Amino acid sequence: MTDRKGVSRRRVLQGAGVAAVAGLAGCGGGSGDSGANSIELLHAWSDGDGNAAIEALIGGFQEAHPDVEFAEEPVNGAARSNLDQVVQNRLQSSNPPSTFQTWPGQTLNKFGDAYDDIEGDVWNDDLKNNYLEGPQAQAQLDGTYVTVPLNIHRINNLFYNRNVLDSAGVDPSSMSSPGDVVSACEQVAQNTDAVPFAQQTSGTWSTTQLWETILLSTGGIDGYEAFINGNGNRSDVKAALDSVVALSEHYPSDASSIGLTEANTMVMDGEAAFIHQGDWAAGAYSNADGFNYGEQWGQVTYPGTSGSYLLNMDSFPFLSNNPSPEATKTFLSYCGTAEAQVLFNAEKGSIPPRSDADVSQLNQFQQDQYEDFNNADSQPPSVEHGLAVSPGIKTNISSAFSGFLENYDADATADALLNAFN
Numbered sequence: 001m002t003d004r005k006g007v008s009r010r011r012v013l014q015g016a017g018v019a020a021v022a023g024l025a026g027c028g029g030g031s032g033d034s035g036a037n038s039i040e041l042l043h044a045w046s047d048g049d050g051n052a053a054i055e056a057l058i059g060g061f062q063e064a065h066p067d068v069e070f071a072e073e074p075v076n077g078a079a080r081s082n083l084d085q086v087v088q089n090r091l092q093s094s095n096p097p098s099t100f101q102t103w104p105g106q107t108l109n110k111f112g113d114a115y116d117d118i119e120g121d122v123w124n125d126d127l128k129n130n131y132l133e134g135p136q137a138q139a140q141l142d143g144t145y146v147t148v149p150l151n152i153h154r155i156n157n158l159f160y161n162r163n164v165l166d167s168a169g170v171d172p173s174s175m176s177s178p179g180d181v182v183s184a185c186e187q188v189a190q191n192t193d194a195v196p197f198a199q200q201t202s203g204t205w206s207t208t209q210l211w212e213t214i215l216l217s218t219g220g221i222d223g224y225e226a227f228i229n230g231n232g233n234r235s236d237v238k239a240a241l242d243s244v245v246a247l248s249e250h251y252p253s254d255a256s257s258i259g260l261t262e263a264n265t266m267v268m269d270g271e272a273a274f275i276h277q278g279d280w281a282a283g284a285y286s287n288a289d290g291f292n293y294g295e296q297w298g299q300v301t302y303p304g305t306s307g308s309y310l311l312n313m314d315s316f317p318f319l320s321n322n323p324s325p326e327a328t329k330t331f332l333s334y335c336g337t338a339e340a341q342v343l344f345n346a347e348k349g350s351i352p353p354r355s356d357a358d359v360s361q362l363n364q365f366q367q368d369q370y371e372d373f374n375n376a377d378s379q380p381p382s383v384e385h386g387l388a389v390s391p392g393i394k395t396n397i398s399s400a401f402s403g404f405l406e407n408y409d410a411d412a413t414a415d416a417l418l419n420a421f422n
Helices: 018-025 048-064 080-092 105-114 125-130 133-138 162-168 178-191 205-218 220-228 234-248 260-268 281-286 325-335 338-348 364-375 391-407 410-419
Strands: 147-149 157-161 195-197 272-277 297-301 315-317
Touching: 048 325, 048 338, 080 105, 105 391, 147 325, 157 162, 157 260, 157 281, 162 178, 162 272, 178 195, 178 205, 178 234, 178 272, 205 220, 205 234, 205 272, 205 391, 220 234, 234 410, 260 272, 260 281, 297 364, 315 325, 325 338, 391 410
Parallel strands: 195 272
Antiparallel strands: 147 315, 157 272, 157 297
């Protein structure tokens, strides 16, 4: 990491491996030793765009607030589940960090009463006036503002390889329903050698987020919200599953043994026509030579979900018994600014949750996504990414999709999804 003049040297994310997680979890006095004006931030962005984004954010903050330092201790960048375990261990030993990376919304229930109200001193009128309703709602736990979202990844995207679609005679802008996506896949299969739909099924998460996106179409925003509130309509739920079953006929033959990177590379290499993913899929495209937005690849809102911006976000919460309360509030307030969010999202590939940011520094794809966000009629939270349902319900839903991927039984899975809330 680069040193900045007048800025303390940081070693955020220098630790690696599960052993380092265990060591950090057992560190009894880490945050307390760093002082009340030093922030200990735990996160899992150990490499790639996440690491670049957090560096940019911290650098911008320390230039604006050189009197506030970041604790110089390694923070492991392993999987989020390991990070959650570290946080849980720290909370149980009454040694909380200043803040940590977490999804907002219902995910916050994972640590229950560990948060403190930051309405007024962090969530002031500026934030309330400039965060749209969707992200603002996700910053609250039981009606209390406890966290600050700093980015948005959109879930309801359908990416495509333009050359493959041109060869197949498919116009992506003409699709208006999930059934149209299936029909387009059939056309690709008939007219090209490409795989129509680059889906991975080695993990359940891609299938869950595909299903929730299609549910947003089959049920509309009212039907989607009914489901996440435990009152889902079985017809809508099953119709979305039926659409996934139809799409599965057009997956790669090795879908069960590949991951996101392999599936996304198929689109980049012209071996596949479509992929449904969060906007992080576009990050790989921007780093590929000769694969340009609007020329070799494009994106449409998943047909049938126009007007909705399906949210996944990262946020930093404020914990009770905070070792550096005033410094942490200063940092969270900075994360809520347009300046901070542009710095972070320019590297992360996501967009600011503030509606008033100057996004001219972001790439054209991000600018187009940001325009869609600001013009969206609704900003529902994602099921798969933990914003829409509590951790226990999310576990039940994941279990339902594990069974679904074994037999593609839409009827049984619809029942399991509706029973996930019981």
